[in-house]
Amino acid sequence: MDMTVTLEMDRVTLGYQHQPVLKDVTCRIGPGEIVGLIGPNGSGKSTLIKALSRVLSPFSGSILLNGRDISLIPRAVLARRVGVVPQMPLLPSAFTAFEIALMGRNPHLGLLQNESCRDMELTWQAMIRTGTHHLAGRRVGELSGGEIQCLLIARVLAQETKAILLDEPTANLDIGRQAEILGLIRELCRENHIAVLAAIHDLNLAAQYCDRLLLINQGRLYAEGKPREVITARNMAEVYGAEDCVYAHPKNGLPTVLLTAVEGRAKGRDADAVSE
Amino acid sequence: MTVLNKPPRGSQYGSGIPPWLWKRSHFFSVFGLCGVLVLVSLMATTVGSIHVPFLTTIGIILDRLSPAPDRGWPSFLATIVIDIRLPRIIMAGLAGAALATAGATYQGLFRNPLADPYLIGVAQGASLGAVIGFLLPGDWLGLGNSLIPVLAFSGAVGGATVVYLLARVGKTVPVTTLILAGVAVGALLSSLVSYLVIRSTSEVHGIMFWLMGSFSLSKWADVGAALPYITAGIIIILLYARTLNVMQLDEEQSAQLGVNVERLKLVLLTAATLITAASVSFAGTIGFVGIIIPHAVRLIWGADYRFLLPLSVLTGAIFLILADVAARAALAPMEIPIGVITALCGAPFFLYLLRRRKRQIF
Amino acid sequence: MKKTCWFLLLVIGLSLISACAPPAATGPSGTEITDQLGRITFVSPNPQRIISLAPANTEILFALGLGERVVAVTDYCDYPPEAEGKESIGGYSTPDIEKIIALTPDLILADSIHEKRVIPQLEDKGLPVVALDPRDLNEVMDAIRLVGKIAGVEAAASRLTGDMQQRISTVTALTGPLTPEQRPKVFYAIWHNPLMTAGAGTLHDELISKAGGISIAEGLAGYVEISLEVVVAADPAVMITGAGHGDDAEQTLRFLKTEPRLVKTAAGRNNRVYAIDANIISRPGPRLADALEELARLIHPELFTKL
Numbered sequence: 001m002d003m004t005v006t007l008e009m010d011r012v013t014l015g016y017q018h019q020p021v022l023k024d025v026t027c028r029i030g031p032g033e034i035v036g037l038i039g040p041n042g043s044g045k046s047t048l049i050k051a052l053s054r055v056l057s058p059f060s061g062s063i064l065l066n067g068r069d070i071s072l073i074p075r076a077v078l079a080r081r082v083g084v085v086p087q088m089p090l091l092p093s094a095f096t097a098f099e100i101a102l103m104g105r106n107p108h109l110g111l112l113q114n115e116s117c118r119d120m121e122l123t124w125q126a127m128i129r130t131g132t133h134h135l136a137g138r139r140v141g142e143l144s145g146g147e148i149q150c151l152l153i154a155r156v157l158a159q160e161t162k163a164i165l166l167d168e169p170t171a172n173l174d175i176g177r178q179a180e181i182l183g184l185i186r187e188l189c190r191e192n193h194i195a196v197l198a199a200i201h202d203l204n205l206a207a208q209y210c211d212r213l214l215l216i217n218q219g220r221l222y223a224e225g226k227p228r229e230v231i232t233a234r235n236m237a238e239v240y241g242a243e244d245c246v247y248a249h250p251k252n253g254l255p256t257v258l259l260t261a262v263e264g265r266a267k268g269r270d271a272d273a274v275s276e
Numbered sequence: 277m278t279v280l281n282k283p284p285r286g287s288q289y290g291s292g293i294p295p296w297l298w299k300r301s302h303f304f305s306v307f308g309l310c311g312v313l314v315l316v317s318l319m320a321t322t323v324g325s326i327h328v329p330f331l332t333t334i335g336i337i338l339d340r341l342s343p344a345p346d347r348g349w350p351s352f353l354a355t356i357v358i359d360i361r362l363p364r365i366i367m368a369g370l371a372g373a374a375l376a377t378a379g380a381t382y383q384g385l386f387r388n389p390l391a392d393p394y395l396i397g398v399a400q401g402a403s404l405g406a407v408i409g410f411l412l413p414g415d416w417l418g419l420g421n422s423l424i425p426v427l428a429f430s431g432a433v434g435g436a437t438v439v440y441l442l443a444r445v446g447k448t449v450p451v452t453t454l455i456l457a458g459v460a461v462g463a464l465l466s467s468l469v470s471y472l473v474i475r476s477t478s479e480v481h482g483i484m485f486w487l488m489g490s491f492s493l494s495k496w497a498d499v500g501a502a503l504p505y506i507t508a509g510i511i512i513i514l515l516y517a518r519t520l521n522v523m524q525l526d527e528e529q530s531a532q533l534g535v536n537v538e539r540l541k542l543v544l545l546t547a548a549t550l551i552t553a554a555s556v557s558f559a560g561t562i563g564f565v566g567i568i569i570p571h572a573v574r575l576i577w578g579a580d581y582r583f584l585l586p587l588s589v590l591t592g593a594i595f596l597i598l599a600d601v602a603a604r605a606a607l608a609p610m611e612i613p614i615g616v617i618t619a620l621c622g623a624p625f626f627l628y629l630l631r632r633r634k635r636q637i638f
Numbered sequence: 639m640k641k642t643c644w645f646l647l648l649v650i651g652l653s654l655i656s657a658c659a660p661p662a663a664t665g666p667s668g669t670e671i672t673d674q675l676g677r678i679t680f681v682s683p684n685p686q687r688i689i690s691l692a693p694a695n696t697e698i699l700f701a702l703g704l705g706e707r708v709v710a711v712t713d714y715c716d717y718p719p720e721a722e723g724k725e726s727i728g729g730y731s732t733p734d735i736e737k738i739i740a741l742t743p744d745l746i747l748a749d750s751i752h753e754k755r756v757i758p759q760l761e762d763k764g765l766p767v768v769a770l771d772p773r774d775l776n777e778v779m780d781a782i783r784l785v786g787k788i789a790g791v792e793a794a795a796s797r798l799t800g801d802m803q804q805r806i807s808t809v810t811a812l813t814g815p816l817t818p819e820q821r822p823k824v825f826y827a828i829w830h831n832p833l834m835t836a837g838a839g840t841l842h843d844e845l846i847s848k849a850g851g852i853s854i855a856e857g858l859a860g861y862v863e864i865s866l867e868v869v870v871a872a873d874p875a876v877m878i879t880g881a882g883h884g885d886d887a888e889q890t891l892r893f894l895k896t897e898p899r900l901v902k903t904a905a906g907r908n909n910r911v912y913a914i915d916a917n918i919i920s921r922p923g924p925r926l927a928d929a930l931e932e933l934a935r936l937i938h939p940e941l942f943t944k945l
Contacts, residue, residue, distance in 0.1 A: 053532050055531055075534055083532070086528065095524070100525075106535065114296070115295075115296075120294060
């Protein structure tokens with residue numbers, strides 16, 4: 001249980017129905033680091049997370065957890081090691097928030113086992129840390145998008161895994177909550193040596209909170225490294241078609257992306273289209 | 277993970293009891309319904325074409341449990357109560373329990389409130405099997421009277437298997453494909469049934485009567501044949517109650533929470549299909565029970581499968597026993613097909629429940 | 639506006655003309671016959687091309703020696719054997735109207751089942767249809783006499799009915815004086831799922847009564863469902879069903895013999911579960927006398943050795 005988790009992808013190609021979305025991706029997420037996954041819309045961020053949680057099987061290459069191929073790890077064991085916060089999932093509206101968060105304990109419960117005191121306490125604690133405890137008795141159908149997002153994070157915290165994959169964990173949150181949640185994740189990551197991979201489309205958040213960044217573009221790993229190394233003017237222009245938008249943060253010097261409004265049609269990716 | 281905050285003392289969350297056990301009233305409901313089931317069954321033994329006084333009925337049943345030499349009633353009354361009414365009531369109870377449980381299971385697996393036990397071709401397969409049984413020469417394979425139930429059961433299981441195999445995409449069986457395959461195969465089987473029914477002018481009445489469902493000739497041998505399947509199937513499904521809760525999240529999340537989704541689907545579909553097939557083989561295709569009872573239970577007791585399933589078992593059994601009583605008592609001596617009763621009584625009751633409680637139930 | 643007026647006038651004019659037109663076809667002239675459904679038809683004397691729409695009617699025709707004149711019968715007309723060689727006009731409830739018309743019959747013998755749909759269609763084409771619908775033994779005799787009268791074979795008809803009457807009297811002479819205690823309770827099963835029997839007012843009931851038995855269904859009327867409980871409570875001494883024509887007809891017999899709840903009745907215990915040829919008892923025709931004799935033999939073997 002206290003074993004840390006290292007996730008590796010070795011030359012992985014994957015996609016849907018014989019159509020590859022990601023090609024030849026090699027990366028590593030180790031304990032105690034937050035890796036940010038950035039890239040344009042549809043670049044394959046969610047697909048990568050699905051592969052790491054074994055929802056999608058790669059066409060080629062292998063995905064390893066602590067050196068073992070994850071397709072050989074039984075699902076229940078995998079769920080105790082890797083937790084996932086999905087983007088906009090369907091939740092059954094008849095259950096309460098607490099019951100949903102409590103489902104995070106499922107990997108630790110046998111077929112005939114029911115939740116124990118400890119499961120309750122862990123779930124409650126997770127809800128307090130994510131600021132969702134006041135929603136505990138409310139039905140999920142009544143919650144807002146942001147509340148659901150925090151609830152899902154509570155669920156993954158209750159799951160007590162050493163690796164957490166987050167798909168757009170802050171998309172619906174206001175700035176305050178964004179800082180809270182990402183701060184919480186960073187704290188947990190450091191405290192418990194959790195390997196964290198977060199797909200974030202807000203480049204500034206990614207720069208501020210992630211130790212390393214993986215920039216995906218057109219199905220390939222375009223760049224990898226510290227935020228300063230990845231969020232460069234050249235990369236932004238190449239990948240996003242956004243010219244001249246990288247500045248240094250006044251407080252800590254980390255790269256900050258700021259857009260300046262232009263009159264007329266913005267110069268987009270299509271203008272310098274590079275066909276694959 | 278260091279524990280920072282324990283749940284507040286005095287709140288439910290601090291009681292150390294998991295949420296599904298907070299609803300202590302639900303336990304009383306389970307016991308209460310068991311009692312209601314026994315009472316309803318006893319009441320049902322007193323209803324029939326031949327008038328048997330209530331005390332005589334009790335006497336006959338007690339006598340069967342511990343025989344005494346002196347009997348104050350003619351033996352044909354004992355035959356009526358023990359050999360005609362009791363197996364009929366038990367069969368109705370078993371069928372009701374099976375259909376309601378299967379319905380709840382299908383609704384949970386497909387995450388669809390409109391799912392019912394006949395979704396993947398079970399009813400149509402059973403009908404085809406039964407119709408073939410009606411048309412075959414009488415002593416085919418020496419099965420005699422069991423010919424029709426055996427063929428109906430085979431047809432039911434066969435139909436569901438064909439649907440499952442057709443819906444398989446690689447190693448997974450996507451739920452939408454299953455539903456579509458079920459609809460298509462079901463339509464094909466139904467048309468075959470219709471064709472055979474039209475061609476067989478002499479058997480038509482018998483076939484139509486069978487299809488509409490009846491317990492009029494249920495005997496102990498039928499109960500003995502159906503009981504193992506229905507009991508085993510229901511027990512298996514009950515074991516997976518908590519996992520069915522988790523399955524209410526979509527399949528991706530369930531998989532990410534450690535549920536072996538494909539295996540669970542196979543196990544539960546098999547169990548639900550077997551109990552439905554066993555029920556349909558002896559009782560015909562009785563509609564409404566499988567879709568409405570789970571919803572009524574959800575309206576009253578909530579969506580947690582750990583209560584939904586056992587309560588559906590009990591409610592389904594009680595409902596069908598009462599429906600059978602109505603079927604034979606309402607227009608005596610004629611028997612109304614039980615499918616008519618279940619629809620006539622079930623629909624208004626459900627509408628009433630729905631109007632009273634408008635909260636979300638699924 | 640003017641065009642509309644002309645158009646309307648045209649339509650009205652045409653309708654009036656067609657209403658005044660002579661009827662499509664007149665009925666044939668001939669003898670006026672009132673059949674057993676109360677219909678009045680005109681049949682030419684001595685019809686030579688007769689079509690039968692019911693097996694019972696076929697049996698009556700052949701028994702009266704009119705077999706030569708029968709042009710077509712239904713698929714189910716299997717007695718006498720000569721009838722099977724005749725042309726077929728389809729099923730019992732679903733005869734092929736066009737085929738009937740094509741055969742240009744001068745007499746069609748129908749049944750009450752044809753009253754609503756088939757007879758109107760045939761009448762529309764101007765064909766002479768006589769419907770037989772006997773409800774008891776006397777009416778069967780009337781039916782035979784009616785056919786005799788229409789076909790001009792009154793002598794054969796009266797011989798046939800006389801013969802039948804004599805055989806019936808032979809049986810009732812022995813069974814008439816029986817007291818209720820001497821009459822065994824009889825359960826006649828028409829079908830087993832649902833369990834159906836023949837109550838008061840049916841031919842089966844009349845025959846059972848004349849054969850010296852009491853039907854347990856005498857409180858019920860017509861062909862009805864009967865509850866298994868009622869049968870068990872009545873404890874019949876004899877159970878009879880119609881069978882003997884192909885495997886599917888044996889089902890009810892097998893049911894009566896093997897159903898665990900019926901095995902315990904007096905009939906089950908004493909092995910008095912019998913099958914009678916379904917056709918002789920359910921067809922209201924000349925073989926009813928055979929049916930009565932067979933029933934009498936089954937119900938009172940002590941009184942009737944094989945006749």
